[in-house]
Ligand SMILES: Cc1cc2nc3c(=O)[nH]c(=O)nc-3n(C[C@H](O)[C@H](O)[C@H](O)COP(=O)(O)OP(=O)(O)OC[C@H]3O[C@@H](n4cnc5c(N)ncnc54)[C@H](O)[C@@H]3O)c2cc1C
């Protein structure tokens with residue numbers, strides 16, 4: 067039986083968004099007996115909707131509502147309306163993700179203590195440490211079924227030819243290549259089958275071998291009878307009473323009808339672009355600068371990871387696509403060693419993209435013999451996506467466009483992203499190391515890609531010890547409004563060098579415990 071809750075039920079938790087943060091939170095709360103409504107702007111996809119076709123899936127699931135790309139990077143020219151690559155649908159960007167599941171390193175929670183003030187940046191320590199999060203990382207690894215971890219008991223994936231080529235190149239330059247911990251089953255587990263090695267993980271896995279909230283958390287939450295998921299429900303604003311306490315949300319359904327859903331508590335998990343946008347769009351007489359924004363930090367400190375793509379053309383066939391998307395990692399430079407000319411570190415992540423995306427991203431807008439030759443060499447390519455820490459910078463931000471509105475009548479977001487000098491130094495260093503590995507493996511030509519739309523989006527509602535430095539406290543609870551929480555990647559205080567999802571999931575599990583406790587004590 068499908069659960070349905072009343073719009074006037076003010077005992078409910080309302081969760082905005084069903085991706086890594088919102089989907090996980092819904093399952094955790096539902097399993098504790100807490101009743102929730104999940105409002106999701108996108109439609110409900112089934113496994114049968116997934117196709118092994120890059121562009122078809124791009125048009126089917128991508129968030130294509132208008133956004134403006136701003137800032138001095140090439141992306142402003144090449145993707146003026148697609149600054150980020152996100153999903154609109156039940157499951158959010160976990161439909162898209164490659165499954166790489168890395169813990170943050172201890173030092174990444176303490177970037178300010180470690181490096182002090184950095185000119186032009188707005189770096190801050192997290193209000194939690196690695197030790198605070200470690201037990202939740204373990205729970206998250208068990209939940210997602212992360213390969214190579216004790217928590218899941220799953221072995222790593224077999225090394226692909228792509229992995230072997232990079233591992234050999236790494237060895238020759240004195241670096242170490244290791245298998246990637248992936249939330250992709252190597253054996254049947256938790257009701258999901260083993261990976262079939264088709265290589266279309268970023269289009270959504272049509273077998274269900276890859277963990278996603280669409281595949282796992284949401285159905286499990288629904289099975290408790292404590293959750294109602296309302297797809298095609300775009301939240302327009304959050305409302306509050308005269309004390310400032312949140313009372314519910316206004317949303318619009320597929321037919322264009324508006325509804326007000328009452329709530330005891332609202333958890334915003336709409337991703338690092340839409341979550342701050344929703345808070346800014348919820349400005350009122352009491353909160354003229356937007357909700358939860360007494361610090362002025364809502365929408366600020368947007369981080370994406372330094373992210374360059376770098377692909378070598380090998381003398382022989384590699385067939386990099388015959389593998390899960392990310393078979394391995396080189397973590398040799400993931401530490402914080404300022405003697406390299408930059409603080410913080412980066413992961414070199416072996417990653418394949420299919421020929422259709424390679425044609426679009428290798429040299430956006432490019433043409434001619436040289437590009438055609440490289441694309442003709444696709445089956446000989448091997449390479450990386452570089453995931454480097456992106457420092458918090460206040461001007462990197464999400465703001466509301468002064469005049470342009472979307473289909474719901476809301477100001478569209480302007481996504482501004484520039485590179486800090488530290489990013490530029492890190493990109494230079496990481497490109498050199500990646501090139502050296504590829505050349506040591508035999509590459510006759512190395513292609514460096516310009517930045518493509520950001521797939522990792524963090525910051526914009528950051529956690530802080532002091533209310534004046536950030537938007538939420540160490541539980542993701544608004545410093546200003548007790549019954550308002552942020553439950554997605556926008557809580558991140560720093561980006562780390564690691565892909566964000568495992569940390570988002572660990573934070574959501576931890577947050578659910580806190581919410582349940584506070585509700586039980588009648589504090590919320
Ligand atoms: C191609 C690709 C590959 C990736 N690979 C990896 C990887 O290997 N490892 C990793 O750790 N991460 C990876 N990521 C990143 C990861 O998917 C995201 O970091 C993560 O899903 C973010 O979770 P979130 O909860 O912040 O937001 P999302 O997962 O984006 O969820 C937000 C949800 O909110 C909904 N929403 C937005 N606004 C509203 C509104 N106003 N009302 C109602 N609903 C709303 C959206 O439709 C969406 O479903 C990848 C991302 C992409 C795009």
Ligand code: SF4
Pocket residue numbers: 250260261262263264265266267268270271272273274275276389390391
């Ligand atoms: S490689 Fe594995 S996880 Fe990726 S799409 Fe194929 S079956 Fe799914």
